[in-house]
Amino acid sequence: MSETVLIVTVNSGSTSIKLGAFECASGQGRPAGAPHEIASVRHEGTHLDPAQELRGFLNQLTDRPAAFAHRVVHGADRYTHAVRIDAAVRRGIGELAVLAPLHNSLALRWIEALTALAGPDVPQVAVFDTAFYAALPAVAAEYALPSGLGRDVGVRRYGFHGLAHEAMWRRWCELNPDMPDGGRLISLQLGGGCSVTATAGGRPRDTSMGFSPLEGLVMATRSGDIDAAVVPYLSERLGIAPQRLIESLNREAGLLGVGGRSNPAELLAQNNERGRLAVDLYCYRIRKYIGAYLTVLEGCDGIVFGGGVGEHVPEVRARALAGLRWAGIEIDPAANASARGGDQRISCDGSRVGVWTVAVAEEPIMVRETLSVLGDSRP
Numbered sequence: 001m002s003e004t005v006l007i008v009t010v011n012s013g014s015t016s017i018k019l020g021a022f023e024c025a026s027g028q029g030r031p032a033g034a035p036h037e038i039a040s041v042r043h044e045g046t047h048l049d050p051a052q053e054l055r056g057f058l059n060q061l062t063d064r065p066a067a068f069a070h071r072v073v074h075g076a077d078r079y080t081h082a083v084r085i086d087a088a089v090r091r092g093i094g095e096l097a098v099l100a101p102l103h104n105s106l107a108l109r110w111i112e113a114l115t116a117l118a119g120p121d122v123p124q125v126a127v128f129d130t131a132f133y134a135a136l137p138a139v140a141a142e143y144a145l146p147s148g149l150g151r152d153v154g155v156r157r158y159g160f161h162g163l164a165h166e167a168m169w170r171r172w173c174e175l176n177p178d179m180p181d182g183g184r185l186i187s188l189q190l191g192g193g194c195s196v197t198a199t200a201g202g203r204p205r206d207t208s209m210g211f212s213p214l215e216g217l218v219m220a221t222r223s224g225d226i227d228a229a230v231v232p233y234l235s236e237r238l239g240i241a242p243q244r245l246i247e248s249l250n251r252e253a254g255l256l257g258v259g260g261r262s263n264p265a266e267l268l269a270q271n272n273e274r275g276r277l278a279v280d281l282y283c284y285r286i287r288k289y290i291g292a293y294l295t296v297l298e299g300c301d302g303i304v305f306g307g308g309v310g311e312h313v314p315e316v317r318a319r320a321l322a323g324l325r326w327a328g329i330e331i332d333p334a335a336n337a338s339a340r341g342g343d344q345r346i347s348c349d350g351s352r353v354g355v356w357t358v359a360v361a362e363e364p365i366m367v368r369e370t371l372s373v374l375g376d377s378r379p
Contacts, residue, residue, distance in 0.1 A: 006061070050113035085124040155211060192219065221251050222254045260274065283319035318333070328353045
């Protein structure tokens with residue numbers, strides 16, 4: 001017999017929070033049917049008060065939530081699937097904050113605030129961004145390091161934005177139901193943070209972010225790929241502590257560092273030399289990774305763009321895919337120019353590769369994972 005339960009999602013980022021409430025059917029301890037969103041709110045800022053935001057959102061709901069689902073960025077090798085949060089899990093998330101200092105500590109604040117508001121008996125579940133990449137092939141996951149400096153001490157490529165890339169893959173499968181497990185897909189999550197993932201048959205084969213979210217594409221305020229020798233060189237030359245340099249690479253580099261603004265649309269609009277260079281670097285790095293992943297996948301069936309930039313900035317998509325006609329990737333300029341949010345095909349009819357913008361829905365995955373965890377714990 002099925003019942004309707006209410007799940008609240010807490011999707012915390014380094015500069016924002018998105019809260020959602022979902023009604024979903026649960027039968028015999030297992031999820032049944034797609035989650036239905038009944039309420040959501042998003043707040044931007046770096047100094048949000050979790051207790052205040054949560055209290056305001058929960059007071060809008062007529063029913064008591066059965067559980068809360070939290071997006072947690074870093075689970076490392078310790079958490080390779082969603083888990084119910086208890087004292088040990090809270091400690092674990094905190095210990096892993098050294099690997100994701102902008103995110104894990106913040107997620108803990110929201111978890112602790114909810115515990116105080118809802119009480120310790122209401123289940124809370126952690127859904128990890130890194131879990132999607134737990135089974136990356138060794139050639140994609142490992143750095144070429146001696147054992148004592150590599151995986152034995154937790155240094156490997158973990159990958160991030162897993163929920164976003166899984167959501168894009170799922171939506172691609174819905175848009176292409178005749179393609180088994182979605183075929184070969186390159187997905188691009190372009191927002192404040194940026195990443196690209198190569199997926200074949202629903203399994204990630206490679207991804208651009210690595211040991212931390214700093215690796216990979218040029219981002220709003222992150223440098224992306226950089227020679228490791230740069231950090232000690234600058235530390236010695238400028239007298240800056242290595243950790244301060246890492247912070248600068250995370251918060252003051254990327255588009256902001258080169259062009260003075262963190263949004264590529266604004267950089268394009270200001271039309272000056274540094275702004276153009278910033279966007280050129282941004283799009284060149286995307287195109288470079290697409291080329292690499294065409295090799296990894298031995299071609300591809302689809303490319304999808306998600307995130308605030310991926311969905312809403314046509315010029316970035318056009319520049320990122322320029323010169324890829326040889327690979328069967330051709331976009332329709334008119335379709336691309338009109339695509340500014342949601343699910344829209346932007347490739348030409350004759351393009352061998354389908355190119356789409358898609359709305360990234362992480363929260364339904366969080367809900368399904370939460371119901372699965374609760375089902376495992378029910379009699």
